[in-house]
Amino acid sequence: MEHSELLIDWSRAQFALTALYHWLFVPLTLGLTFIVAIMETIYVKTGDEWWKKTTKFWMGLLAINFAIGLATGIIMEFEFGTNWSNYSWIVGDIFGAPLAIEGLMAFFMESTFFAVMFFGWNKVSKKMHLTSTWLVAIGSNLSALWILVANGWMQHPVGMHFNPDTARNEMEDFWAVFFNPNAVSKFLHTVSSGYVLASLFVIGVSAWYLLKKREVLFAKRSIIVASSFGLLTSLFLLTSGDESAFNVAQQQPMKLAAMEGLYKGEERAGIIVIGLLDNTKVLGDEKAPFHFKVEIPNALSFLGYHSLSAFVPGIHDLVYGNEKHEIMSVAQKMEKGKLAVEALSDYKKYKKENNSQKAKEALVIFEQNQAYMGYGYLQKPEDAVPNVALTFYSFHTMVGLGTWFLVLFIMTLYFAMINEIEKKRWLLRLMLMTLPLGYVAQEAGWIVAEAGRQPWAIQDLLPVGMAASNVASTSVMITFWLFAILFTGLLIAEIKIMFTQINLGPKGGH
Amino acid sequence: MFKKEREVFQLMQKIFLFYVEGFKNMKLGKRLWMLILIKLFVLLVVMKWLFFPNFLATNFETDAQRADYVLEHLSNK
Numbered sequence: 001m002e003h004s005e006l007l008i009d010w011s012r013a014q015f016a017l018t019a020l021y022h023w024l025f026v027p028l029t030l031g032l033t034f035i036v037a038i039m040e041t042i043y044v045k046t047g048d049e050w051w052k053k054t055t056k057f058w059m060g061l062l063a064i065n066f067a068i069g070l071a072t073g074i075i076m077e078f079e080f081g082t083n084w085s086n087y088s089w090i091v092g093d094i095f096g097a098p099l100a101i102e103g104l105m106a107f108f109m110e111s112t113f114f115a116v117m118f119f120g121w122n123k124v125s126k127k128m129h130l131t132s133t134w135l136v137a138i139g140s141n142l143s144a145l146w147i148l149v150a151n152g153w154m155q156h157p158v159g160m161h162f163n164p165d166t167a168r169n170e171m172e173d174f175w176a177v178f179f180n181p182n183a184v185s186k187f188l189h190t191v192s193s194g195y196v197l198a199s200l201f202v203i204g205v206s207a208w209y210l211l212k213k214r215e216v217l218f219a220k221r222s223i224i225v226a227s228s229f230g231l232l233t234s235l236f237l238l239t240s241g242d243e244s245a246f247n248v249a250q251q252q253p254m255k256l257a258a259m260e261g262l263y264k265g266e267e268r269a270g271i272i273v274i275g276l277l278d279n280t281k282v283l284g285d286e287k288a289p290f291h292f293k294v295e296i297p298n299a300l301s302f303l304g305y306h307s308l309s310a311f312v313p314g315i316h317d318l319v320y321g322n323e324k325h326e327i328m329s330v331a332q333k334m335e336k337g338k339l340a341v342e343a344l345s346d347y348k349k350y351k352k353e354n355n356s357q358k359a360k361e362a363l364v365i366f367e368q369n370q371a372y373m374g375y376g377y378l379q380k381p382e383d384a385v386p387n388v389a390l391t392f393y394s395f396h397t398m399v400g401l402g403t404w405f406l407v408l409f410i411m412t413l414y415f416a417m418i419n420e421i422e423k424k425r426w427l428l429r430l431m432l433m434t435l436p437l438g439y440v441a442q443e444a445g446w447i448v449a450e451a452g453r454q455p456w457a458i459q460d461l462l463p464v465g466m467a468a469s470n471v472a473s474t475s476v477m478i479t480f481w482l483f484a485i486l487f488t489g490l491l492i493a494e495i496k497i498m499f500t501q502i503n504l505g506p507k508g509g510h
Numbered sequence: 511m512f513k514k515e516r517e518v519f520q521l522m523q524k525i526f527l528f529y530v531e532g533f534k535n536m537k538l539g540k541r542l543w544m545l546i547l548i549k550l551f552v553l554l555v556v557m558k559w560l561f562f563p564n565f566l567a568t569n570f571e572t573d574a575q576r577a578d579y580v581l582e583h584l585s586n587k
Contacts, residue, residue, distance in 0.1 A: 060538060063538070063539065063542060064538070064542060067542040067543070067545060067546050068542075068545065068549075070546055070549070070550075071546075071549060071550055071553055071554070074553065074554070075553065075557075078557070078558055078562035079562070081562065081563075081564035081565065081566075081567070082561075082562045082563060082564065082565055083565075085564070085565035085566045086580050086583055086584075088566075089566055089576060089577075089580045090580065115528075115529065115532065118532070118539070119528060119529070119531070119532030120528070120532075123528065123531075164581075165577070166573070166577045167577050167580040167581045167584060168577070341584070341585060342585075344581070344584060344585045345585035345586065348581050348582075348585055466583070466584065469565040470565075471565060475561065478561070479557070479561045479562070482557070482561070486552065486557075490545075490549065493545060497538070497541070497542075501538065
């Protein structure tokens with residue numbers, strides 16, 4: 001049964017809105033918890049009360065972000081149950097364990113030790129307090145792990161068996177799900193992006209103080225810690241990004257092709273450094289995809305397949321097939337998918353009729369073709385292509401900004417170490433202006449991940465159109481706008497409270 | 511046995527007072543807690559109750575019925 005395009009688009013838009021808002025708050029918590037833990041470690045080791053004051057200030061901003069961001073993620077669980085009930089049912093056995101562990105970990109570890117971290121300054125020993133601060137950092141990152149394991153499974157479903165009697169994917173191998181290469185690289189890349197954002201936040205706020213000639217010692221110390229942390233994590237972000245792209249090439253080649261605007265596959269494929277897509281380009285026409293582009297030769301082949309001469313399939317090869325490189329066309333996959341869907345229908349019918357022989361035959365056909373089941377729901381081969389422009393520009397925005405952040409951290413650390421940073425007002429302005437760009441890069445990354453996997457809710461197995469609930473599109477529209485108003489209100493509140501605390505400065509107390 | 515229970519009770523009391531004193535001494539924190547409580551009320555009570563019923567839980571009574579519904583959806587493209 002197909003739902004209306006309107007319902008699917010509004011359901012999609014609502015999930016995207018809530019996910020993007022949620023992701024405004026989470027990465028800062030992921031990274032700032034570690035920065036605060038590092039600063040407190042310095043305080044405990046040196047006994048210097050200035051470091052305690054510095055730690056408490058950033059901890060106050062962490063608390064604001066934590067409080068505003070708290071429970072913004074739970075909205076998505078509500079949406080699973082209301083707008084995406086078919087999807088929620090189908091993945092229930094897989095998602096259940098990771099999300100339950102995430103909830104328990106978040107509740108027990110973070111919340112318990114967060115209270116000690118925040119309330120316990122003069123009540124517990126220095127060691128106990130420091131341990132609590134580190135446990136909050138570790139706990140919040142471990143919470144992120146489980147949701148990313150779930151998302152990784154959507155991108156590359158492994159370790160499960162589809163039960164045609166219950167219409168559920170049942171977990172067969174927890175460790176296959178947990179160590180899914182997509183999940184591992186996604187976790188490492190996502191949390192390290194949070195560390196980079198938090199570092200940008202600290203250096204940006206510190207730069208503001210130096211521009212105002214306020215809290216000079218505090219700002220310089222904060223810059224040294226944050227730019228060191230930012231530099232190391234930026235380098236790690238590069239390697240984890242490389243690993244992520246390698247996994248995408250193996251498991252989601254269409255996403256990689258869209259990320260690079262690659263229509264016709266190539267050996268020795270280059271990576272686009274900068275390019276402008278021709279938005280009149282249609283799949284199958286002879287137009288060049290780009291108005292102009294600058295690329296690094298061979299780099300995409302190396303990134304995707306660890307070989308400079310590897311063939312990287314383009315959108316055209318993946319949709320229409322490529323015999324030379326043994327790439328099945330989407331039309332062929334659709335035929336197999338249709339067989340799976342028909343066999344599932346037959347299985348259900350024969351089970352009801354208690355015809356076990358026919359049911360068994362139908363089951364055999366289903367199992368032979370179920371890997372392509374999702375294709376059986378597509379209307380035409382071109383439906384397998386995500387929005388190329390959105391994926392391409394988001395990817396290049398993310399990578400371009402990530403490269404800039406690395407350069408910025410090198411510059412800030414250098415000038416901070418030689419104690420020249422407060423004189424470099426051009427650099428301080430750059431640090432401040434780069435702070436919001438950290439958020440832009442964050443959101444761009446998630447757009448690549450989620451827009452790039454379209455049309456799939458579960459890669460190859462379930463398109464988004466089949467995942468949605470049969471609810472009224474007007475109710476989805478109403479809740480979309482309610483969330484937009486609520487989350488915008490929360491964001492304005494956070495910015496206002498943050499600005500007030502930053503204006504008060506480290507002596508402001510918490 | 512009684513001594514052990516008393517120790518547990520005293521520990522719970524310590525933890526409770528830890529939180530109470532922590533809250534009493536907060537400045538910014540009180541404002542944040544108000545925000546958290548309002549937000550949780552709006553999200554978990556108002557939004558969830560009014561706008562986000564679980565579709566399958568609300569419309570079907572048993573897991574077998576839910577499975578049937580989803581299978582029907584999956585097998586009738």
